[in-house]
Amino acid sequence: MPSPAPQPSPGSTEPTEPLTAELVVDRAAAVAPAISPDGRLVAYGVIANGGSEGRPHGSIWVAAADGSTAPRRLTDGTARDLGPRWAPDSASVFFTSDREERGTAQLQRLRVDNGQDVAKAEALTRWHGGIVDHRPLVDGRTVALLAEDEPTAEDERREAERDDARIWGRHLPVTRLRLLDLETGTVRTVDGLGDRHVVEVAPRPDGGPLAVLTWSTPELDPGARTVELHLVDPDSAAVHELGPVGTDAESPAWWNRDGVWHLAHLAVTPGHAVGGFAVLDTVPPATGPAPEHRNLTAGMPVCPIELAQVADGPPLALFADGLDTALYRLDPDSLRFHQVSSAPGTLAGLSVSRSGATLALLASTAYEPRNVHAGPACGPLVRLSDAAPELRGVRWGVQERLSYRAADGLELDGLLIRPVGGTAQDPPDGPFPLVTLVHGGPYFRHADEFVLNAVDCGQWLAHAGYAVFLANPRGGSGRGHAFAAEVAGEIGGDEWTDILTGIDLLVDRGVADPERLGISGWSHGGFMAAWAVGHSDRFKAAVMGAGISDWGMQAGIGDWGALESGLSGSTGWDGPGPHRHDRNSPISYASRMRTPVLILHGEEDTNVPLGQAILFHRALRHFGVEHELVVYPREGHGLRERAHQLDALRRVRAWFDRRLQASVRL
Incomplete structure (x- = not known):
């Protein structure tokens, strides 16, 4: 799948650079690739140690998906700039950055014109406590935000006076779903989810409801075992409860079959507290809880590790397959996953274009650290990033x-x-x-x-x-x-x-x-x-x-x-x-x-x-x-x-x- 990159030869007898602890720790790493909806560009993050506090910083890069132009760095790497996601028109990249206040991430936007100078990033939020995650919606006017509540005057008084006795479980910060209007800058909170802790959001590709995964509490135990699925109307903020889903559920993904919208997700195989992950699927009804979730990976000798939504087709998934990783596509007729390609080592961070024809991901083999690769879903993929060239010596x-x-x-x-x-x-x-x-x-x-x-x-x-x-x-x-x-x-x-x-x-x-x-x-x-x-x-x-x-x-x-x-x-x-x-x-x-x-x-x-x-x-x-x-x-x-x-x-x-x-x- 990924085409071979220049690799350090384990068999070279020529003089080489010594491997120092500093070389191990200070090497940069490519993370979080995001392909533009039109499939032309790939944005990704690069993390490296830096700064007086010795903690990682991040920068945002962009490259042509076909490798025809060299990658360009969009931000200078002096702050923690991470999590790039594209606007639906493929013209802008949203990302989070703590450049305004160290340790507090806010939403930023950069316009990206291939081959042109990059404009200065525009700060879109000043939310006290920062932004946990973000998802641009297909209307181009709204961004779904995950963020904790801003402190009240009473919270500030308690902190100032150290009147901070806590009842266990009651003072945990709950992450809520909020909707940012890009034109006015106003932020609406979706109140219909109550005090449930929001962990993930997936917009439906046609602009329909958002699929939202929540926990009963921010605590991993029992939060990850009390996952529920909801639909949220992005215009009215009305909530439709679909009910409980699997333990440790993640990666909700919409897909359409003959005009009917399905909603799939990853979770521990039903009926087991300990075991492999499965891809579970349901058809959300117009009212009431979702019907039983069908296990689309039952009996497979491999393990799904990532599920990626494709706007114009069935989802793609990465499967751990022994020492290797394989790319699968869901067959909408048989409701079973079929292998598209396989690669030695690790594939991760799968991102797919609107059509599903082009993808980006991280790939690593025995002598090549994780780098961003992109190309057709059936391969071959071209390596775009070169995060740690010093390792070739x-x-x-x-x-x-x-x-x-x-x-x-x-x-x-x-x-x-x-x-x-x-x-x-x-x-x-x-x-x-x-x-x-x-x-x-x-x-x-x-x-x-x-x-x-x-x-x-x-x-x-x-x-x-x-x-x-x-x-x-x-x-x-x-x-x-x-x-x-x-x-x-x-x-x-x-x-x-x-x-x-x-x-x-x-x-x-x-x-x-x-x-x-x-x-x-x-x-x-x-x-x-x-x-x-x-x-x-x-x-x-x-x-x-x-x-x-x-x-x-x-x-x-x-x-x-x-x-x-x-x-x-x-x-x-x-x-x-x-x-x-x-x-x-x-x-x-x-x-x-x-x-x-x-x-x-x-x-x-x-x-x-x-x-x-x-x-x-x-x-x-x-x-x-x-x-x-x-x-x-x-x-x-x-x-x-x-x-x-x-x-x-x-x-x-x-x-x-x-x-x-x-x-x-x-």
Whole structure:
């Protein structure tokens, strides 16, 4: 699908640039491609670290969809300019920017004339608290905005006097749907949705009602499990309730069949708290709730990851397919998705022109970071952006695909990155020290893409002489719903033996040195690293990043409480115990642990709260296990600040260097 871009050769023997932590952290990244309705131009964002506070800034770029002209930068990158979306006439781009007040995004508009100088951006809102999201409507006069309420005089008094006692759940900022009139600048709030928290909006292509997804509360738990679908008339703001939809519902997409409008969306497969996503479809009635939503992806051995609305045809969708990604189109007659094309690695950020003939997306392969590509839906696509050209001077470890069977015969895949050295045709021989990287989720995957950031640092470790195993155990995406649902109530069970089977495969092939094994992961991968050291003495070092040590605690205080209990099998209020989640919690096996563990955690993490790391630290200290707890101030579930990303890269590699005694290969 994407045509090959100039790629750094893993087999080059010529002198190359050293891979420094600064090069990893400071490289720019292309994000959020948006193709114009007429299919001629693509706008996209570029994020890079910058500024004295060391947080990412963004700029807006535009390029011809056919690659006939070089990309132009529309904004200077000194603020956080992101989220480009086109006006219906393809002449202007709307985007959000915090240039007026750092940290507060407002809606801006730029007129884009291909080949001409760009006019100064026009500020369209001054909404106190900022704009969360925006959708230009097809009438060309209105923009749907998602924004929290502006503070009242009473709110300002409470803040000034620190009279800020909060009743839990009552003072959470609710995002509401608002309609901006571009001619007058007035903003109307859609009151008919009450106090429900608006998460997504999809305008109907003919100017009809807006499809609106809401939660009962801004809290992930229970918000993501209490999703409802509504229709909103953009003229009168009248609301038509369609009723509840699937857990974690997202990506509403309109499509027309024989003059009848359908409305599809993504959600967890109905009837399951843990499992793969599905595309669900309904025909909204004129009155009353929607009829039953039909599962359009039932039984498919792949997982839908994005659903894109096409104004003049049925929707397109991206599917995770093992280590690769495929583009599918819905057949309106059979109501089934059929593959249009496939590409190695990752495709993401799908954006489609009005006709559906041209699209834009992000693509990444083993040695090429994510860049914007565009072209016909059936391919080939042309690479438009070149966000990190400096990486072409770096030599990479050879990335290989793995395919094997679990102990119970289940088909599995994964990736191996060999240490830097040799050539692609003749990579260096082992055995090498091996670090296993386990992905988060667990509903996620390692695709055959470029692996280089502060969390998934495969090539960073390969430059230090390590072989890196990117494991895809059961519970992840890319192999259909049943594969993803395997871990429900059994977290740490067969998925753990899946990982061990892959490690044993690499030992048997002479790639991995069985005396020099390490394991690392973030989030669910951090849980698996903690689980590993309580169930095996094979690992000489481990890194637990933002990981779960106690599932009972996680169900009680983490953002995704119900999901966590679905994974672990119980909650702490299921009676006096013993609880099923105790059997599935690493903390229960702390007395067995002997492996040195590096624990990394964000101080403001609400997804996996810091208490998980503190509890694990205290247990390891109690049993005299060598470990180190590192807490990053101001950070949530990931690392955003430049200095923290640099610290994590250097600290992780040093932790493994001291214990696995890897020789440095540059």
